[in-house]
Amino acid sequence: MDVPCVRVEREAGEETRQALAALELVNKEREIIHEDGALYIPVTDAAAVPEEYDVVERATPARETQTMPADLVEFDVSYERLGEVVLIDEDDPERARELADAIVESDIPVKTVLNRASKIQGETRVRDWEVLAGENTQAVHREYGCEFALDLAAVYFSPRLATERNRVVEQVEPGEQAFDMFAGVGPFVIPFAKRGAQAVGTDINETAIEYLRENAERNGVADSVTAIHGDVRNVVSGTSDQPCESDGVREVVSGYDNWADRIVMNLPHSADEFLDTARELASEDCVLHFYDIQHEDDAFGPGTRAIRNAMEPEYAVDIETKRVVRSYAPHEDNVVLDVRLTRE
Numbered sequence: 001m002d003v004p005c006v007r008v009e010r011e012a013g014e015e016t017r018q019a020l021a022a023l024e025l026v027n028k029e030r031e032i033i034h035e036d037g038a039l040y041i042p043v044t045d046a047a048a049v050p051e052e053y054d055v056v057e058r059a060t061p062a063r064e065t066q067t068m069p070a071d072l073v074e075f076d077v078s079y080e081r082l083g084e085v086v087l088i089d090e091d092d093p094e095r096a097r098e099l100a101d102a103i104v105e106s107d108i109p110v111k112t113v114l115n116r117a118s119k120i121q122g123e124t125r126v127r128d129w130e131v132l133a134g135e136n137t138q139a140v141h142r143e144y145g146c147e148f149a150l151d152l153a154a155v156y157f158s159p160r161l162a163t164e165r166n167r168v169v170e171q172v173e174p175g176e177q178a179f180d181m182f183a184g185v186g187p188f189v190i191p192f193a194k195r196g197a198q199a200v201g202t203d204i205n206e207t208a209i210e211y212l213r214e215n216a217e218r219n220g221v222a223d224s225v226t227a228i229h230g231d232v233r234n235v236v237s238g239t240s241d242q243p244c245e246s247d248g249v250r251e252v253v254s255g256y257d258n259w260a261d262r263i264v265m266n267l268p269h270s271a272d273e274f275l276d277t278a279r280e281l282a283s284e285d286c287v288l289h290f291y292d293i294q295h296e297d298d299a300f301g302p303g304t305r306a307i308r309n310a311m312e313p314e315y316a317v318d319i320e321t322k323r324v325v326r327s328y329a330p331h332e333d334n335v336v337l338d339v340r341l342t343r344e
């Protein structure tokens with residue numbers, strides 16, 4: 001089928017395609033043709049093409065494959081998707097701009113492109129982002145049947161942990177009492193509640209707790225979820241007299257000692273400092289999911305020793321699973337220990 005195409009020398013092809021894309025003139029339903037050193041870029045409206053371009057009529061096949069960002073730039077690309085938010089990690093501003101444009105131009109559904117602008121930092125584990133396309137840093141992410149609203153500039157969230165989270169979720173039994181000590185926007189708490197658990201999440205980041213409450217509503221589990229803003233060490237009775245905020249009401253929250261059949265501790269690098277609190281939370285028979293980041297030579301050793309030091313002799317400690325979740329950095333692994341604690 002003949003359609004109007006802009007004909008350009010191959011060397012000017014990408015620049016021309018981008019210029020036409022900026023004018024929303026690229027016909028995405030037809031293939032771009034390479035022939036005899038020239039590129040034929042199908043356009044939607046020949047009359048709207050600026051005069052500097054050569055428009056010809058020619059046959060181009062209907063597009064069968066989707067255009068991906070990698071098809072539109074000449075370097076290796078990597079990105080992550082969080083709903084319609086695409087996350088990139090480019091230090092070079094020109095490369096970042098080019099990749100963001102390619103992502104927008106591609107066929108992947110995209111509302112926003114964000115470039116990492118700092119490392120994860122501080123107690124709340126949040127990083128800065130540069131908005132390269134779109135309006136803000138808000139996202140709605142879907143994971144294993146749950147939906148999470150969040151603002152990446154205000155809370156921690158990593159889509160890379162989805163498989164690991166689901167591995168833990170699948171262990172949850174209806175009626176059990178599950179406590180996430182570092183809950184974020186609820187990627188453990190919400191699916192736990194969906195499986196029939198009574199789930200409690202604490203976080204020192206107030207915005208994360210607001211999102212956790214919103215996400216509990218969004219996923220229809222608000223009745224089974226308690227979201228508490230504050231330092232988890234203050235939540236368990238006897239560890240502090242500082243107030244925490246539970247479900248919007250400022251009060252001293254207590255009563256979770258000896259409560260939890262399952263505890264999640266996803267605060268790698270410093271979870272060991274919270275093991276005394278985990279011991280107070282644990283019921284007579286409790287499973288602890290302890291996340292850590294360590295050198296690959298002894299990735300499970302420090303966590304195992306810290307858990308035994310904190311829990312024995314009050315609890316018998318049975319390390320049921322040792323798993324590398326992902327490589328974190330060269331020679332450093334993000335690992336998890338599933339530990340059964342049985343009161344002696």
Ligand SMILES: C[S@@+](CC[C@H](N)C(=O)[O-])C[C@H]1O[C@@H](n2cnc3c(N)ncnc32)[C@H](O)[C@@H]1O
Nearest residue numbers: 123124156182183184202203204205231232266
């Ligand atoms: C690595 S994030 C994990 C969030 C969530 N569990 C997830 O998998 O996405 C750690 C969370 O712990 C929170 N946090 C740090 N120190 C805390 C404390 N002392 N008490 C409660 N939450 C804390 C941070 O605000 C952050 O949201």
